[in-house]
Amino acid sequence: xxxxxxxxxxxxxxxxxxxxQNENYPIPEKSDTLLFYIQRNHNSNTIIYDxxxxxKGYLDDDEPIIVYWRRYDEQSQKMELRSIEKxxxxxxxxxKIEAGxxxxxxxxxKKDREFVLKxxxxxxxxxxxxxxxxxxxxxHIYIYADNSGAWPTVKYIELFGKSTTTEEDTxxxxxxx
Numbered sequence: 666x667x668x669x670x671x672x673x674x675x676x677x678x679x680x681x682x683x684x685x686q687n688e689n690y691p692i693p694e695k696s697d698t699l700l701f702y703i704q705r706n707h708n709s710n711t712i713i714y715d716x717x718x719x720x721k722g723y724l725d726d727d728e729p730i731i732v733y734w735r736r737y738d739e740q741s742q743k744m745e746l747r748s749i750e751k752x753x754x755x756x757x758x759x760x761k762i763e764a765g766x767x768x769x770x771x772x773x774x775k776k777d778r779e780f781v782l783k784x785x786x787x788x789x790x791x792x793x794x795x796x797x798x799x800x801x802x803x804x805h806i807y808i809y810a811d812n813s814g815a816w817p818t819v820k821y822i823e824l825f826g827k828s829t830t831t832e833e834d835t836x837x838x839x840x841x842x
Contacts, residue, residue, distance in 0.1 A: 691737050697788045700730065703755065703806045707817075709737040712746070712755045714792070722787025723765035729782055729790075730757050730770065775822070794824070796835040801826035 690709045693702050698715040713735050717725040732755055734744040746755055753773060759782065760769040770780040770792065780803070784790045792803040803826045810817040822839045 691741075693735060700782070700790060700792045701803045701805050702735075703808060705808045705810060707810070707812060710739075711735045711737060714757070716782070716784075716790040718788055719765070724768070724782065724784050724790060726761060726764055729759055729768050732757060774819075793829065794826070796824045796826045797837040799835045800829045801835040802829060 690704050690711070693699060693711060693713055696715075698718070700714045700716055702714065703712040711734070713733055715731045715733075717728050717731050719725055732746055732751070734746065736742050736744050750756070751773070756773040758771040758773065760771075762768060762781075766784045768782040770782050772778070772780065778794060781793045782790060783793055794801060794803050796803070801824075803824065805825050807823040807825070808819060809821050809823075810819045819841045821841060824835075824837045824839070826835045827833065828835050
C-alpha cells in the first residue's frame with residue numbers, strides 16, 4: 666500500500682523533473698535576428714542572443730552575435746550585459762569558418778558543448794548544436810541555479826530545440842554534479 670502512494674507521488678512529480686522550465690515567463694518575440702534566449706529560475710529577465718548583419722544581410726564578421734538582457738521584471742527594457750556577465754556567464758566567443766556565413770560559437774559558461782552559427786539566407790541565421798544526441802536548431806536554454814551561496818551554483822541546464830532532420834522538438838536536461 667505504501668509503495669502505491671510512493672509510486673503515485675513519483676508520477677505526479679515526473680513532469681516537474683522532466684520539464685521544469687517556468688511556463689509563466691514571457692517568450693521573446695520572434696524576429697529575423699533572434700537566435701536563441703536563456704531564462705533562469707530567479708526571475709523572468711531573459712538573456713537574448715541576436716544575429717548581427719551587415720547592410721547586405723550577411724553576418725557581421727567582427728561581431729556576428731549581440732547579447733543583451735530583456736528586463737521583463739522591470740519595464741521589459743533592453744539592457745547591456747555587465748562585463749562580469751560577459752566574461753563568466755552569458756558572453757560568447759566566435760571563430761570564423763566561412764566569412765559572413767558560418768562560425769564556431771562558444772558560450773563562455775558552457776565551453777564543453779559545440780555550437781555553430783549558420784546563415785541560411787540573407788538576414789536569417791540559426792544556432793545548431795546536439796540536443797540529446799540529435800543535431801538541432803537551438804531555440805532556448807533554461808538554467809536552474811541555487812542562489813543561496815556567495816556565487817550562484819548551476820544545478821541543471823535544459824536545452825530546447827528542433828531536429829535538423831525531422832523538425833521534431835528536441836530536449837535535453839544536463840544535471841551539474
